Amino acid sequence: MLAELINPYYLQVLSFILINIILGISIYITLSTGQLSLGHAGFMGIGAYTSAIVTINYDLPLIVGILLGAIVAGLTGILIGLPTLRLQGVYLAIATLGFGEVVRVLFINWEGMTQGAVGISSIPHIGRELVTGLRDTGFTADMIGIRSNQLISVLVFLILLVVTILLISFFVRQHRSRVGRAFAAIKMDESAAEAMGINITYYKVLAFAQGALVAGFAGALYAHITAYISPSDFSYHRAVEILIFAVFGGSEVIAGPIFGAIFLTSMPELLRDVSEYRYMIYGVILVAMMAFRPQGLIDYNMIHKLKRLRKKKDQKTIDEKESKRHDIGS
Amino acid sequence: MLLEQLINGLTLGSIYAIVALGYTLVFGVLGIINMAHGEIFMFGAFMGVVVTHTLQLPLALAFLVAIAVTAMLGLFLELIALRPLRGKKGVSHLAPLISTIGVSIFLENLAHHFFGAGNRPFNTSFSQLSIQIGSVTIYAVQLVIFAIAILLMISLSFWLSKTKAGKALRACAENLEAASLLGVNTKKMIMLTVIIASVIGGIAGVLVGMAFNSVTPQMGLSMGLKGLAIIILGGMGSVRGAMVGGLILGLSETMIVVFGESGYRDAIAFIAIIIILLVRPQGLFGQPVTEARR
Numbered sequence: 001m002l003a004e005l006i007n008p009y010y011l012q013v014l015s016f017i018l019i020n021i022i023l024g025i026s027i028y029i030t031l032s033t034g035q036l037s038l039g040h041a042g043f044m045g046i047g048a049y050t051s052a053i054v055t056i057n058y059d060l061p062l063i064v065g066i067l068l069g070a071i072v073a074g075l076t077g078i079l080i081g082l083p084t085l086r087l088q089g090v091y092l093a094i095a096t097l098g099f100g101e102v103v104r105v106l107f108i109n110w111e112g113m114t115q116g117a118v119g120i121s122s123i124p125h126i127g128r129e130l131v132t133g134l135r136d137t138g139f140t141a142d143m144i145g146i147r148s149n150q151l152i153s154v155l156v157f158l159i160l161l162v163v164t165i166l167l168i169s170f171f172v173r174q175h176r177s178r179v180g181r182a183f184a185a186i187k188m189d190e191s192a193a194e195a196m197g198i199n200i201t202y203y204k205v206l207a208f209a210q211g212a213l214v215a216g217f218a219g220a221l222y223a224h225i226t227a228y229i230s231p232s233d234f235s236y237h238r239a240v241e242i243l244i245f246a247v248f249g250g251s252e253v254i255a256g257p258i259f260g261a262i263f264l265t266s267m268p269e270l271l272r273d274v275s276e277y278r279y280m281i282y283g284v285i286l287v288a289m290m291a292f293r294p295q296g297l298i299d300y301n302m303i304h305k306l307k308r309l310r311k312k313k314d315q316k317t318i319d320e321k322e323s324k325r326h327d328i329g330s
Numbered sequence: 331m332l333l334e335q336l337i338n339g340l341t342l343g344s345i346y347a348i349v350a351l352g353y354t355l356v357f358g359v360l361g362i363i364n365m366a367h368g369e370i371f372m373f374g375a376f377m378g379v380v381v382t383h384t385l386q387l388p389l390a391l392a393f394l395v396a397i398a399v400t401a402m403l404g405l406f407l408e409l410i411a412l413r414p415l416r417g418k419k420g421v422s423h424l425a426p427l428i429s430t431i432g433v434s435i436f437l438e439n440l441a442h443h444f445f446g447a448g449n450r451p452f453n454t455s456f457s458q459l460s461i462q463i464g465s466v467t468i469y470a471v472q473l474v475i476f477a478i479a480i481l482l483m484i485s486l487s488f489w490l491s492k493t494k495a496g497k498a499l500r501a502c503a504e505n506l507e508a509a510s511l512l513g514v515n516t517k518k519m520i521m522l523t524v525i526i527a528s529v530i531g532g533i534a535g536v537l538v539g540m541a542f543n544s545v546t547p548q549m550g551l552s553m554g555l556k557g558l559a560i561i562i563l564g565g566m567g568s569v570r571g572a573m574v575g576g577l578i579l580g581l582s583e584t585m586i587v588v589f590g591e592s593g594y595r596d597a598i599a600f601i602a603i604i605i606i607l608l609v610r611p612q613g614l615f616g617q618p619v620t621e622a623r624r
Contacts, residue, residue, distance in 0.1 A: 034422070036424045036427065036428075083604075083607075083608050084604070084607065086611070087607055087611065090362070090363050090423070090424070090427055091562070091607060091611070093363075093424070093427055094363065094558050094562060094603065095603060095604060095607055097555065097558070098555070098558075098559065098599070098600030098601075098603040098604060099600065099604070101555060101596065101597070101600050102597050102600045102601065105593070105594060105596050105597040106597070108593065109593035109594060236551055236555075237435070240431060240435055243428070243431070247428055277439070279435050279436075279438070279439040280435075280436050280439045280440060280443075282432070282435055282436075283432040283433060283434070283435040283436025283437075283439070284432065284436060285432070286428055286429060286431055286432025286433075286435070287410060287411050287429050287432040287433060287436070289428075290411070290414075290415055290425045290426070290428055290429035290432070291410075291411075291414035291415065291429070294415075294422065294425050
């Protein structure tokens with residue numbers, strides 16, 4: 001029964017959606033201080049390569065590798081962020097774009113470490129490692145009546161789901177905190193924020209580093225789920241893809257990039273004919289969104305309206321109950 | 331050997347300079363970075379391939395077709411991606427950047443569909459012509475590229491500084507509103523700027539096709555990124571800066587190949603960006619920015 005329900009392919013698509021959600025969050029954090037970074041593919045690559053190299057060459061456990069990948073990406077974010085955040089808007093975008101390209105060129109040329117353009121294969125796979133770990137404790141897939149590759153995909157999906165939910169809840173909470181308010185103030189007006197006593201450099205670097213950290217984390221997860229990475233996975237196209245999650249879904253609220261990632265990752269899967277024209281459609285989306293709805297599909301107003309609608313509904317049911325009670329009373 | 335490399339570097343540098351000119355013109359007038367410029371350049375190169383290789387027509391016609399097609403692309407770019415954003419309230423300054431990124435990724439994949447992913451040769455008998463001076467071989471193509479680059483540079487400078495239209499354009503660059511009040515048709519000037527910039531990119535495309543004999547849909551991206559590096563190096567919106575920056579980048583890239591580190595050739599441009607932004611953010615020839623432009 002359970003065995004027929006679980007389709008490893010669908011679960012893989014869902015896993016990719018989750019990774020893209022994490023990437024969408026990473027660009028959302030950077031955008032939430034009004035900075036456009038085109039270097040997130042580079043950070044993702046740093047995370048992926050770091051984790052892959054340390055787990056293969058030094059036999060570190062997967063979880064250490066993934067965390068290390070995220071941390072290295074975050075530290076690079078601080079290193080790149082400190083000098084470039086003096087720059088504004090367009091300059092920052094170009095500098096980060098340059099950074100992403102340098103990272104890619106480095107991956108291609110540093111053959112001793114990264115195996116060049118061929119890429120690294122046979123990276124330890126999260127699911128497979130877990131299943132072998134479970135087998136040692138005496139638990140196998142047959143015990144719940146599914147095949148072992150099904151168990152692998154289920155485990156990968158569940159782990160990603162938990163991680164994504166944790167990340168989302170962290171950033172939702174941060175958004176309501178002092179840090180989140182500071183980010184929003186900087187996005188609105190930098191000079192005004194500075195006049196209010198907000199240390200802009202600190203918060204901008206913080207947002208940039210957080211974005212880099214999360215992107216590196218997503219990259220490390222990606223490496224251990226596909227088990228194969230190459231420099232072309234982290235090219236300019238990837239940076240645009242990450243950006244479009246936020247541009248399409250919306251960059252004002254965290255629901256925006258999440259929706260963007262879900263929609264844009266599942267679209268080519270649902271419509272097979274479309275997937276060939278995917279990047280052309282991305283291009284059209286970018287242009288159209290800027291012209292008609294620059295804040296993205298989901299924005300403050302929409303969330304606000306939804307909330308009010310729900311309140312009204314609640315009010316209505318209360319009113320109805322009240323009137324019913326009156327009817328009974330009279 | 332070294333002299334030959336120097337000539338190669340100068341050729342490469344003049345092409346870079348022409349590409350960077352397109353960026354600099356648009357930035358100078360509109361204050362935005364046109365991320366689609368590299369892809370328009372790539373379309374120019376493909377027009378060269380189609381005319382000379384597929385249709386077997388003369389090279390001069392290739393230039394005409396490339397100019398016509400890239401002018402159209404420039405027009406569409408302005409009408410579809412740039413004009414709707416102009417003067418709109420509440421649009422961040424990043425919007426045109428994102429919008430042109432959209433155009434660039436669209437054009438790249440369009441070219442992918444039309445022409446395929448592979449390398450396309452650009453065979454003209456002309457590209458084999460060479461002159462031997464002592465031990466140095468100079469290809470006629472290199473001379474042509476150099477000549478066209480200089481010609482473009484001079485005529486653009488002349489047009490900008492001496493003609494009425496050029497004056498209007500500079501007025502727009504200085505202050506769009508004031509220029510409009512003084513009777514300059516700013517809408518027309520902006521459109522003209524974008525079209526001229528695109529045409530310059532298209533000409534550069536044909537030149538690159540002639541010089542390197544290979545045209546791919548991805549070349550727009552790499553060339554576009556280098557053009558960006560150059561305008562940052564030379565100073566945003568500075569015509570002279572684009573020329574000098576292009577030559578510097580072309581020469582240093584050729585030199586690093588001579589010294590054997592050819593793999594890192596493409597990284598030079600970006601390392602240059604990061605260094606120049608740290609040391610002298612306004613670029614070599616730029617004016618220090620006192621206030622962020624909106």
